[in-house]
Amino acid sequence: MDPSKGLSFQTGVDWHPSANRVIMIFCMFEKEKMTIDGQDGRTSVKTPGTGTEKRDYENPMGGFLGRYGWIYLPGIAFLALSSYLQVLVPRQLGLVIDLLDRAGGMIDEVAVRQALVGLLLIALAVFGARFAWRSLIMGNSRNLEKYLRERLFSHFLSLPTTFFQQRKTGDLMAYAINDIGAIRMTFGPGLALAANAIVLGFLSISRMTGTVDPRLTLFALLPVPVILILAFRLGTAVQRRFRRVQETFAAVSDRVSESISGIQVIKAYSQEEEEASRFETLNRQSFDNQMRMTAVSAAMSPTVSLFFGISFSVSLIYGSQLVLNQSISLGDFVAFNGYLTLIVNPVQSVARIINMVQKGLASWKRYQDIVTIVPDIKDGPQTIPDDQLPTKSDGRLTAEHLTFRYQGQGEDALSDITLQLSPGRRVGILGRTGSGKTTLANLLVRLHEAPAGCIRLDGRELTDYPLVWLRRQVATVPQDNFLFSASILDNIRFFDDDISIEQVQKAAIMADLHETVLDFPDGYETILGERGVTLSGGQKQRVSLARALVRQAPILILDDALSAVDTETERRILTALKGRHSDQAVLIIANRVSALQDCDEILVLEGGRVTGRGTHRTLLDQSGLYAEIAALQRESTTGGEG
Numbered sequence: 144m145d146p147s148k149g150l151s152f153q154t155g156v157d158w159h160p161s162a163n164r165v166i167m168i169f170c171m172f173e174k175e176k177m178t179i180d181g182q183d184g185r186t187s188v189k190t191p192g193t194g195t196e197k198r199d200y201e202n203p204m205g206g207f208l209g210r211y212g213w214i215y216l217p218g219i220a221f222l223a224l225s226s227y228l229q230v231l232v233p234r235q236l237g238l239v240i241d242l243l244d245r246a247g248g249m250i251d252e253v254a255v256r257q258a259l260v261g262l263l264l265i266a267l268a269v270f271g272a273r274f275a276w277r278s279l280i281m282g283n284s285r286n287l288e289k290y291l292r293e294r295l296f297s298h299f300l301s302l303p304t305t306f307f308q309q310r311k312t313g314d315l316m317a318y319a320i321n322d323i324g325a326i327r328m329t330f331g332p333g334l335a336l337a338a339n340a341i342v343l344g345f346l347s348i349s350r351m352t353g354t355v356d357p358r359l360t361l362f363a364l365l366p367v368p369v370i371l372i373l374a375f376r377l378g379t380a381v382q383r384r385f386r387r388v389q390e391t392f393a394a395v396s397d398r399v400s401e402s403i404s405g406i407q408v409i410k411a412y413s414q415e416e417e418e419a420s421r422f423e424t425l426n427r428q429s430f431d432n433q434m435r436m437t438a439v440s441a442a443m444s445p446t447v448s449l450f451f452g453i454s455f456s457v458s459l460i461y462g463s464q465l466v467l468n469q470s471i472s473l474g475d476f477v478a479f480n481g482y483l484t485l486i487v488n489p490v491q492s493v494a495r496i497i498n499m500v501q502k503g504l505a506s507w508k509r510y511q512d513i514v515t516i517v518p519d520i521k522d523g524p525q526t527i528p529d530d531q532l533p534t535k536s537d538g539r540l541t542a543e544h545l546t547f548r549y550q551g552q553g554e555d556a557l558s559d560i561t562l563q564l565s566p567g568r569r570v571g572i573l574g575r576t577g578s579g580k581t582t583l584a585n586l587l588v589r590l591h592e593a594p595a596g597c598i599r600l601d602g603r604e605l606t607d608y609p610l611v612w613l614r615r616q617v618a619t620v621p622q623d624n625f626l627f628s629a630s631i632l633d634n635i636r637f638f639d640d641d642i643s644i645e646q647v648q649k650a651a652i653m654a655d656l657h658e659t660v661l662d663f664p665d666g667y668e669t670i671l672g673e674r675g676v677t678l679s680g681g682q683k684q685r686v687s688l689a690r691a692l693v694r695q696a697p698i699l700i701l702d703d704a705l706s707a708v709d710t711e712t713e714r715r716i717l718t719a720l721k722g723r724h725s726d727q728a729v730l731i732i733a734n735r736v737s738a739l740q741d742c743d744e745i746l747v748l749e750g751g752r753v754t755g756r757g758t759h760r761t762l763l764d765q766s767g768l769y770a771e772i773a774a775l776q777r778e779s780t781t782g783g784e785g
Contacts, residue, residue, distance in 0.1 A: 203514045207290045211283055218279030219338050225272035226342040228265055230350055233481025235262050241474030276335065284331025291323045294514060301518050304590055313397025314390075318513055321389055322506035329503025336496050340489030347482040355479045356471055363458045363483055366450035370490055377443050378497030384436035386505040391429040398425050404674070440498050447491045458483055520592050522609050532609070536616035537601045538697035538728040540564040540587060545597040547586060556582045557751045562744075564698060564728040569721070571739035572732045573769060574748030580732045581622060582751075584702045587730070588617050618696035620704035624687040626675030631660055632667040634675075635689045642693055650693035653719040655712050656685040680707035688716070700730045710737055717741065736773040745769065 239258045242251060295318060307315075351360040402409065402418055409418055458480060465471045471479075545560040557579045564570055574580050586593045589605055598605050605613060626634050635650060636642035647667065651657040659682060663669040675683045684707045691699060699720075705713045717738065720729065731738055739745050740759040747755030747762065747769045755767045762769040 203291075203294065203511060206294070207287055211286045211290070214279055214283040214286070215334070218276050218283065218335075221272050221276035221279065222335060222338050223342050225269055225276060226339055227346060228269045228272060229343065229485060230346040230482070231265050232262065232269075233478040233485065234350065234354065235265060236481055237472075237474035237476075237478030239474075240477045241472055280335045281331050284327045284334075287330050288323055288327040291326060291510065292319055295319055295323070295510070298514050298516075301521070302516065303519050304585075305519075306516070311393065311397040312400045313395065314393035316396050316400075317389055317393040318510060321392055322509050325385075325499075325502045325506035326510065328499050329507075333496055333499035333503060336489075336492045336499075340492050340496065344486055344489045347485045351479055351482045355475050355482075356465060359458065359462055359465060359471075359479060362461055363454045363479075364486075365457070366453050367486075367490060370447055370450045371493060373446055374443060374493045374497050377439055377446075378501045380439045381436060381498050382501030382505050384432065384439060385502045386509075387432045388429070388436050389505065389509065391425070391432050395422075395425050395429050398422055443495075443498065444491065447493070451487050451490065454483065455480075520589055520610070523606060525607060526609050527603075527607055529609070532612055533601075536697045538564070538566040538616075538726070539601050540599070540617075540698055540728060542583075542587070542593075542598050543596075545583075545586070545593060547582065547591065547593060549591075555751055557586075560746075560751075560753060562730075562746060564730055566697070566726045566728055568744075569729045569731065569742045571742035571745040572730070572748060573734065573736070573739055573745060573772065575734075575768075578748040579751040580748055581702055583748075584619065584621075584700050584730070584732060587700065588614055588619055615694070616696055617698045617700060618691035618694045619700040620684075620687050620691045620702060622703050624675070624680075624683040624704075626671055626678070626683055626686060628671060628673045630665075630668045630670055631663075631686060634671065634686055635667075635693055637690060646693055647689070650689040651685075653692050653716070654685045654689040655708075655715050655719070656682070656689050659685070681709075681712070684708060685712075685716075692720075696727075698728045698730070700732070702732045703734060705738055706734060710735075713738055734772075736769070736776055 235258060239255060239262070242255050242258060299315070348360065348364070351363075398421065402422070409415060462471070462476050462479060466473055466476050541563045543561050545557055546555055547557045548555045560579075560583060562570055562572075572580050572583065582591065585591045586598060589610060593605070595606070596604060600608065600613070600616070629638070632644065632647060635647045644667065648657055651660060651667075660667055660669070671677050675686065678686065684704055688701070688704055691701075705716060708716070713735070714737070720727075721741065731742060733739055736759070742759065745755075745757060745759060745762055746753050747767060749768060755762055755765060755769050757765070763773060764770075
């Protein structure tokens with residue numbers, strides 16, 4: 144494969160739920176955050192420790208409120224100050240009008256100048272207070288967005304792989320983008336508008352009643368209760384329709400993601416028109432739901448404007464009569480209309496507030512549905528404390544009479560399995576598809592939970608060890624060979640800058656990858672496409688193998704990790720593993736007999752049971768599945784990698 148094809152891809156790392164198994168078995172989960180560096184797009188992984196993280200599943204907002212909640216208090220204080228200062232403007236303007244409306248044309252120029260200077264000072268003070276509250280409240284809503292997104296991503300990494308098998312990618316992406324964005328709007332602009340409406344409305348009505356005329360205030364504000372009732376009813380409809388909008392957005396995102404990931408299959412089967420038709424149907428549903436929500440939310444602002452038009456009409460008709468009757472001064476009338484104008488925006492914003500809050504509530508419910516899920520596999524109270532953990536495992540991993548059944552299944556996936564791994568010992572497993580080989584590998588690193596007492600590491604149950612520490616002791620090469628959209632270097636060292644280029648090269652040499660990488664124009668800095676699409680199947684397997692080897696873990700598990708390489712490459716890799724890692728316990732799961740012939744012990748799995756056990760030579764002498772597969776493979780012609 145031409146490596147130069149990968150050069151058109153931009154540097155960056157995109158997360159995909161199918162990468163979660165790779166992340167988990169390499170211990171990059173829960174407390175380990177993957178953050179994108181804005182300068183070069185690379186991903187850095189921070190590993191703060193191996194201790195158990197205590198997470199409050201009942202109160203997803205608790206951590207944010209404890210760390211950032213106090214910032215809202217000075218923000219609201221400055222907002223209240225800004226509202227109070229705005230209420231001073233109509234009164235000051237009315238004072239100027241009264242000074243200019245003196246009988247006989249005798250204008251006190253000094254008093255007018257002082258009043259105008261007062262207006263200017265109030266405007267400057269409003270600017271300062273408004274800048275302060277917007278920085279605090281809006282800025283803190285960005286803290287909330289960051290916190291919720293990091294918590295969601297961290298929670299994704301802590302969930303078992305079965306969770307991602309039951310969820311669609313598009314739906315999970317909608318949680319991280321649309322839903323968190325709607326929650327931020329509620330706790331940013333929504334909170335600010337609500338607080339401003341309450342304070343400004345209360346102060347304005349108090350001034351209108353106390354300093355102008357209570358009857359004029361009553362008549363002018365009669366439509367306001369009707370406006371509020373309509374706004375609340377429309378807001379409820381918005382919440383229902385917004386939830387449907389989010390669901391269809393998730394479906395559209397998932398369809399796009401699936402189509403892009405499967406573009407080769409779509410083109411190979413000439414399904415472009417069918418895929419376009421299915422997408423058009425989903426897109427039409429999304430459009431219809433969006434328009435139904437827009438129809439409701441769009442009615443809010445015109446409704447408020449209509450009723451406030453009535454308020455201003457009442458104010459002008461009745462207020463002008465009061466001025467003519469000299470019940471109030473012209474300045475009072477101007478001030479009253481100024482107060483009424485101040486009330487318009489808060490009442491109009493009630494529609495926006497309800498809109499934001501209803502969307503935020505719908506998104507918050509969806510967010511809670513995810514982050515309150517308690518992982519099935521997690522550290523428990525019996526977990527060994529950090530200060531009592533050994534630096535490394537001895538590499539003694541045993542399974543005794545292991546029987547396992549997937550939830551909801553009627554038959555055992557594994558039955559009465561016993562095996563022993565120890566330093567320098569190489570154990571192989573062979574079996575047909577569906578015989579339980581990968582299930583066994585997953586149980587050994589607690590991607591699934593085994594029955595108590597069946598699997599032990601260094602004489603203790605797996606559940607005694609913290610998950611992060613446990614998975615650092617076992618380097619696993621899974622079947623799917625997931626690669627990130629990053630350089631070969633970063634894929635091998637899994638974004639760990641503590642691993643040197645020399646260590647990466649040594650691992651690549653053992654995986655028979657080094658010479659291949661040197662043939663690429665950019666060598667180890669060659670950027671791979673999404674999921675390693677620019678590499679062949681054999682190249683992807685060898686990058687995944689190098690990623691496991693560079694960690695130098697006490698235990699190595701190869702889950703059909705050499706199936707896409709030719710037999711000669713396979714021989715060189717296995718020879719290198721045997722020569723340089725003589726103290727490492729190795730479990731090789733394979734469908735090719737050639738990958739297992741040098742193992743100290745080989746287990747043959749059929750239907751989740753061990754039907755044969757022994758060395759390569761002893762199993763060949765028996766008339767079982769191993770001998771049958773070996774004979775078939777000798778007769779067949781094996782192909783190399785593409």
